[in-house]
Amino acid sequence: xxxxxxxxxxxxxxxxxxxxxxxxxxxxxxxxxxxxxxxxxxxxxxxxxxxxxxxxxxxxxxxxxxxxxxxxxxxxxxxxxxxxxxxxxxxxxxxxxxxxxxxxxxxxxxxxxxxxxxxxxxxxxxxxxxxxxxxxxxxxxxxxxxxxxxxxxxxxxxxxxxxxxxxxxxxxxxxxxxxxxxxxxxxxxxxxxxxxxxxxxxxxxxxxxxxxxxxxxxxxxxxxxxxxxxxxxxxxxxxxxxxxxxxxxxxxxxxxxxxxxxxxxxxxxxxxxxxxxxxxxxxxxxxxxxxxxxxxxxxxxxxxxxxxxxxxxxxxxxxxxxxxxxx
Amino acid sequence: xxxxxxxxxxxxxxxxxxxxxxxxxxxxxxxxxxxxxxxxxxxxxxxxxxxxxxxxxxxxxxxxxxxxxxxxxxxxxxxxxxxxxxxxxxxxxxxxxxxxxxxxxxxxxxxxxxxxxxxxxxxxxxxxxxxxxxxxxxxxxxxxxxxxxxxxxxxxxxxxxxxxxxxxxxxxxxxxxxxxxxxxxxxxxxxxxxxxxxxxxxxxxxxxxxxxxxxxxxxxxxxxxxxxxxxxxxxxxxxxxxxxxxxxxxxxxxxxxxxxxxxxxxxxxxxxxxxxxxxxxxxxxxxxxxxxxxxxxxxxxxxxxxxxxxxxxxxxxxxxxxxxxxx
Numbered sequence: 001x002x003x004x005x006x007x008x009x010x011x012x013x014x015x016x017x018x019x020x021x022x023x024x025x026x027x028x029x030x031x032x033x034x035x036x037x038x039x040x041x042x043x044x045x046x047x048x049x050x051x052x053x054x055x056x057x058x059x060x061x062x063x064x065x066x067x068x069x070x071x072x073x074x075x076x077x078x079x080x081x082x083x084x085x086x087x088x089x090x091x092x093x094x095x096x097x098x099x100x101x102x103x104x105x106x107x108x109x110x111x112x113x114x115x116x117x118x119x120x121x122x123x124x125x126x127x128x129x130x131x132x133x134x135x136x137x138x139x140x141x142x143x144x145x146x147x148x149x150x151x152x153x154x155x156x157x158x159x160x161x162x163x164x165x166x167x168x169x170x171x172x173x174x175x176x177x178x179x180x181x182x183x184x185x186x187x188x189x190x191x192x193x194x195x196x197x198x199x200x201x202x203x204x205x206x207x208x209x210x211x212x213x214x215x216x217x218x219x220x221x222x223x224x225x226x227x228x229x230x231x232x233x234x235x236x237x238x239x240x241x242x243x244x245x246x247x248x249x250x251x252x253x254x255x256x257x258x259x260x261x262x263x264x265x266x267x268x269x270x271x272x273x274x275x276x277x278x279x280x281x282x283x284x285x286x287x288x289x290x291x292x293x294x295x296x297x298x299x300x301x302x303x304x305x306x307x308x309x310x311x312x313x314x315x316x317x318x319x320x321x322x323x324x325x326x327x
Numbered sequence: 328x329x330x331x332x333x334x335x336x337x338x339x340x341x342x343x344x345x346x347x348x349x350x351x352x353x354x355x356x357x358x359x360x361x362x363x364x365x366x367x368x369x370x371x372x373x374x375x376x377x378x379x380x381x382x383x384x385x386x387x388x389x390x391x392x393x394x395x396x397x398x399x400x401x402x403x404x405x406x407x408x409x410x411x412x413x414x415x416x417x418x419x420x421x422x423x424x425x426x427x428x429x430x431x432x433x434x435x436x437x438x439x440x441x442x443x444x445x446x447x448x449x450x451x452x453x454x455x456x457x458x459x460x461x462x463x464x465x466x467x468x469x470x471x472x473x474x475x476x477x478x479x480x481x482x483x484x485x486x487x488x489x490x491x492x493x494x495x496x497x498x499x500x501x502x503x504x505x506x507x508x509x510x511x512x513x514x515x516x517x518x519x520x521x522x523x524x525x526x527x528x529x530x531x532x533x534x535x536x537x538x539x540x541x542x543x544x545x546x547x548x549x550x551x552x553x554x555x556x557x558x559x560x561x562x563x564x565x566x567x568x569x570x571x572x573x574x575x576x577x578x579x580x581x582x583x584x585x586x587x588x589x590x591x592x593x594x595x596x597x598x599x600x601x602x603x604x605x606x607x608x609x610x611x612x613x614x615x616x617x618x619x620x621x622x623x624x625x626x627x628x629x630x631x632x633x634x635x636x637x638x639x640x641x642x643x644x645x646x647x648x649x650x651x652x653x654x
Contacts, residue, residue: 026494030477081438085431104412104480107434108473111408111441115469118445122462128455135449135462142442146435150357153431167353 003321006314010048011041017069018047021120033101033109034116037076040092046071048314049177050184053198055311056303059188063126067134067187070117071180074138077113078145078176080106085149114142126187134183137199141179148172155238157263162243166207174206181315194305201302201315208295209322214239215288216326218276224326230272236263240291244284254278289323296323330648333641337375338368344396345374348447360428360436361443364403367419373398375641376504377511380525382638383630386515393451394461394514397444398507401465404440405472405503407433412476441469453514461510464526468506475499482565484590489570493534501533508642521632528629528642535622536649541566542615543653545603551653557599563590567618571611581605616650623650 018038025031047068054064082088083096084106090096098106121138124131148171155168181202185195216225217232218241232239242262249255261267261275279285296319306312328336345365352358374395381391409415410423411433417423425433448465451458475498482495508529512522543552544559545568559566569589576582588594588602606612623646633639 025474027474027477027481029481030474081434085434102480105477107408107412108477108480110438112470112473114438114441115466115473118462119466119470122459122466128459132449132455132458135445139442139446139449143439143446146439146442147352147354147357150354150432150435153429153435154354154356 003314003317006052006317007043007045007048010051011044013051014044014047014065014068014072015041017065018072021066021069021073021116029101030105030108030112033097033105034112036094036097036100036109037079037091038072038113040094042092044072045318046075046176046180049180049202049318050187052311052314052318053181053184054188056198056306056309056315057185057188057190057194058307058309059185059190061188063124064184064187066120066124067183068180070120071138071176071183073113073117073120074142075176077110077117078149080110080113082149084110085153124187126189130186130189133195134186137179137182137186141175144171144175148175157236158238159246159262160238160243162240162247165238165240165243168238169207169210170203173210174203177202177206177209197302197305201299201319204295204299204302205319205322208292208299208319211240211288211292211295212323212325214241215285215292218279219285219289221326226327230276233261233272233275234263234265234267240288241279241284244287245279245282248284249278249282292323296320328637328641330641330644333379333644334370334372334375337378338371340378341371341374341392341395341399342368344392345399348393348396348400348443356428357432357435357439360424360432361439363421363424363427363436364406364418365399365440367421369419371399372645373402373503373507376507376529376645377514379638379641379645380508380511381515383525383633383636383642384512384515384517384521385634385636386512386517388515390451390453391511391514393447394510395507397447398465398503398510400440400444400447401469402503404437404444405476407437407440409476411437412480451514453516457513457516460522461513464506464509464513468502471498471502475502484563485565486573486589487565487570489567489574492565492567492570495565496534496537497530500537501530504529504533504536524629524632528626528646531622531626531629532646532649535619535626535646538567538615538619538622539650539652541568542612542619545606546612546616548653553654557603560588560599560602561590561592561594567615568606568611571614572606572609575611576605576609619650623647 022031022035050064050068050071051061054061080097083091084098084103088096089099097109121131121135124134148168151168152172178199182195182199185198217227218230220229222229245258249258258275258278261271299319300316303312303315349358349362377391377395377398378388381388407424410418411425411430415423416426424436448458448462451461475495478495479499505526509522509526512525544554545557547556549556572585576585585602585605588598626646627643630639630642
């Protein structure tokens with residue numbers, strides 16, 4: 001089963017549970033707001049990682065199902081709050097919560113999902129010591145997510161180093177993947193060494209995933225990604241391609257040209273094309289792609305500790321998928 | 328030791344720990360924002376309840392200190408988000424976080440404090456099963472707090488029943504007191520029956536506290552409360568005095584008069600005075616005061632289960648203080 005098939009299967013399995021933990025309660029307005037994102041579907045990558053990690057260590061996946069739901073709620077809580085912060089109006093073809101309801105309700109719906117996730121973790125049907133470890137991973141992830149989001153706010157319209165870039169995507173993307181993976185393994189009864197390996201797998205996979213996402217934004221096929229190619233340059237989005245170019249480009253004229261495009265929403269199509277050509281020439285685009293591939297190779301190596309299984313196979317194929325996709 | 332002295336003593340004890348759980352980390356802007364409210368002091372009522380409940384069941388209070396910090400962080404997380412929602416500019420003589428920093432940082436600082444609180448709970452130095460119970464109480468409280476705040480948003484400019492009013496203040500005020508009390512007792516090793524009794528004590532105390540707060544807003548000495556007397560009427564704040572008046576006032580002319588003042592920010596001093604006179608005549612103000620006193624009496628009765636101790640004494644005196652204060 002390849003990654004896409006596995007995700008589809010998991011998605012069908014988790015949809016029911018995802019809809020079972022938020023009961024009808026007053027005020028229904030808040031309940032409905034908090035249900036909107038998790039009920040709307042999506043790839044369910046994080047729940048799939050929770051379940052696969054549990055299965056890959058020989059655990060009973062039904063023990064990990066509530067955690068799969070909790071992690072998805074946490075992911076959705078961050079999306080709701082991010083949408084408020086970014087002032088985004090639409091997500092997944094629907095109005096965002098602060099638009100469909102109002103801003104207070106959006107903030108509260110996020111808080112409520114957050115609380116519900118930890119209620120679910122408290123009730124996990126696993127030994128209390130293992131639950132405590134799950135809680136440690138997940139709370140650290142949420143703490144880090146907030147740091148990563150604030151870094152993103154601070155980085156905006158700033159040129160940061162490769163180090164700061166990597167730290168930001170680690171916090172914004174990887175830590176929740178990692179909590180999902182480690183938590184799933186803990187639900188499956190894994191020992192500390194295995195949990196740690198699976199955690200590291202997910203951290204690196206998250207980095208590779210995000211780096212490749214950036215790469216697609218520049219080198220991808222816009223008819224498939226749905227993003228207008230090069231728009232990330234106009235928005236001044238910090239990526240490895242940008243940090244590499246700024247660090248290695250010695251031709252002053254080209255550097256000035258590149259900087260004049262970066263973060264310039266008024267840049268013309270031609271100017272954007274020129275900026276992209278500059279990145280290509282200096283090798284920044286290849287560098288970014290290679291960095292993503294290296295992270296994925298590193299991620300996969302951590303799974304050597306696991307015996308062969310369909311679940312391990314999925315985790316490996318998910319990592320491959322991260323750098324072999326068009327969308 | 329009376330309630331005020333005990334609070335002062337506790338406040339001195341918890342200030343250090345409160346400042347020890349948020350380490351210097353990047354981005355410092357978020358760290359500083361998340362520190363502002365908890366570091367600014369305050370009555371520290373919730374931490375005092377945690378510690379007193381632990382002591383009152385014969386526990387070692389040092390085991391409950393981290394939970395005292397966690398509960399205070401949760402209280403502060405809700406204040407930060409409430410200030411964003413209400414658009415309030417000042418708190419405790421300082422600019423609110425969304426004003427001093429920006430709104431995204433305020434939302435994230437709240438989220439970060441929330442996550443940190445649960446990190447602290449995960450690390451409580453008590454048996455994992457007891458920690459799991461603490462987690463259940465606290466997560467339920469946060470879920471309920473979000474519901475209560477949303478109810479408040481929905482109730483605004485609406486005339487609600489006494490039942491809805493009571494449910495709202497239960498969720499907005501009592502549940503976190505109750506989690507503090509039950510959590511402290513659990514840290515002290517209390518059995519389920521004792522934990523439940525202490526939980527009920529705090530639920531009723533919270534109700535009495537809030538009802539008396541409303542009472543002070545109408546019958547209090549504005550030179551002491553700092554609130555202009557009767558302003559709650561202008562704001563249309565829902566209180567027992569209002570629900571009682573609307574339910575019992577049969578004189579149509581007076582009822583029309585009362586409704587014309589309620590929620591009318593342009594009402595004159597004379598009109599507000601008239602509105603207050605109407606509430607007084609019908610017995611609404613006495614009814615509110617009596618309701619607060621009844622809740623406090625009920626709260627105290629739950630503590631009969633505990634042996635005499637300084638900590639029990641504090642909890643009883645705190646309940647008395649709730650309905651014997653001028654501020």
